[in-house]
Amino acid sequence: MEEVREGRVVCHLGKGLAVEDENGHIVLCHTRRRLGDAAVGDRVRWEPCEGEQGRVLEILPRRSSLVRPAYGGRVRIVAANLDRVYVVLAPEPEPDWLLADQILAVCEHRGIAAALILNKTDLPGSSALDDALYDYASAGYEIFRISTRSGAGIETMKALLHDGCSMLSGQSGVGKSSLTNALLPDRNLRVGELSAHSGLGRHTTTSATLYRLPDGGELIDSPGVAVFGLAEISPAELAQAYRDFQPYLGKCRFNDCRHVKDKGCAVREAAESLNLSASRYERYLKLLERLGSAAEFSGS
Numbered sequence: 001m002e003e004v005r006e007g008r009v010v011c012h013l014g015k016g017l018a019v020e021d022e023n024g025h026i027v028l029c030h031t032r033r034r035l036g037d038a039a040v041g042d043r044v045r046w047e048p049c050e051g052e053q054g055r056v057l058e059i060l061p062r063r064s065s066l067v068r069p070a071y072g073g074r075v076r077i078v079a080a081n082l083d084r085v086y087v088v089l090a091p092e093p094e095p096d097w098l099l100a101d102q103i104l105a106v107c108e109h110r111g112i113a114a115a116l117i118l119n120k121t122d123l124p125g126s127s128a129l130d131d132a133l134y135d136y137a138s139a140g141y142e143i144f145r146i147s148t149r150s151g152a153g154i155e156t157m158k159a160l161l162h163d164g165c166s167m168l169s170g171q172s173g174v175g176k177s178s179l180t181n182a183l184l185p186d187r188n189l190r191v192g193e194l195s196a197h198s199g200l201g202r203h204t205t206t207s208a209t210l211y212r213l214p215d216g217g218e219l220i221d222s223p224g225v226a227v228f229g230l231a232e233i234s235p236a237e238l239a240q241a242y243r244d245f246q247p248y249l250g251k252c253r254f255n256d257c258r259h260v261k262d263k264g265c266a267v268r269e270a271a272e273s274l275n276l277s278a279s280r281y282e283r284y285l286k287l288l289e290r291l292g293s294a295a296e297f298s299g300s
């Protein structure tokens with residue numbers, strides 16, 4: 001019998017998994033029934049089987065996982081063993097701040113570090129964009145300004161990504177794959193060859209893929225999303241997931257304050273007096289409303 005080996009899931013391929021072995025070779029693996037849902041970044045135990053293929057036997061314990069809501073009230077693991085998530089934005093397409101807030105809230109809730117990347121700084125910005133970014137900087141999020149086209153900021157990104165596992169997340173078309181390509185020496189991405197091509201037309205990323213960076217560190221390029229969702233965050237937990245709200249949370253008049261129209265709400269008062277970003281607070285209200293109606297809808 002062949003020996004059982006360890007590997008890392010680098011992407012989903014149809015019903016199988018692409019697993020990288022200890023030597024950096026990619027092996028196409030089947031999964032065992034009842035394995036559970038493996039995600040990109042998962043460490044697994046696998047055994048070689050016929051041909052060049054393998055079979056994944058076990059998913060090893062995760063040190064972190066990023067989740068999104070899935071059909072039927074279930075939760076899907078987007079990526080495992082992540083150290084940090086970068087929300088990538090650009091002047092074009094116009095930033096979806098509600099989406100950014102969802103990703104940042106889930107990271108905060110799951111204890112995964114997060115920061116923002118503004119790409120396409122070669123394009124003209126706007127004062128609205130600067131204002132919005134200022135809110136995130138005030139909330140304590142680092143913002144990196146780059147252009148994969150001009151090369152600005154790419155060296156900084158290389159230095160930042162050289163340890164741990166990072167994921168690029170955000171809207172479609174902001175340049176996540178362009179940044180990934182800029183950081184990899186071989187433009188013919190190894191896994192890209194295995195994964196299905198989207199045909200002619202614009203190439204969009206179709207499944208999250210993990211790449212090993214030449215100077216160390218791992219980078220996960222993920223497909224653009226329009227809605228991230230707030231998996232496993234209850235309405236009562238949402239305010240805590242807004243990092244900038246945290247200093248005010250113990251200071252509301254009522255313990256069960258929802259931070260909406262409640263009397264003596266320290267969060268609302270901070271937003272009204274502009275100690276807290278009014279835009280972030282408005283988006284909090286929007287997301288809270290969505291969470292509330294989702295909870296009613298599923299009867300929980």
Ligand SMILES: Nc1nc2c(ncn2[C@@H]2O[C@H](COP(=O)(O)OP(=O)(O)OP(=O)(O)O)[C@@H](O)[C@H]2O)c(=O)[nH]1
Pocket residue numbers: 119120121122123146147148149150170171172173174175176177178179203204205206222223224225
């Ligand atoms: N002007 C400018 N355009 C860029 C820059 N980086 C990427 N683009 C362009 O933006 C478009 C989208 O880039 P992608 O890297 O495919 O974006 P993505 O975020 O991976 O998109 P999805 O895979 O759909 O999520 C492409 O046409 C790129 O050429 C940049 O720094 N400046």
Ligand SMILES: [Mg+2]
Pocket residue numbers: 176177178204205221222223224
């Ligand atoms: Mg892409």
Ligand SMILES: [Zn+2]
Pocket residue numbers: 252253257258259260262264265266267268
């Ligand atoms: Zn309150």
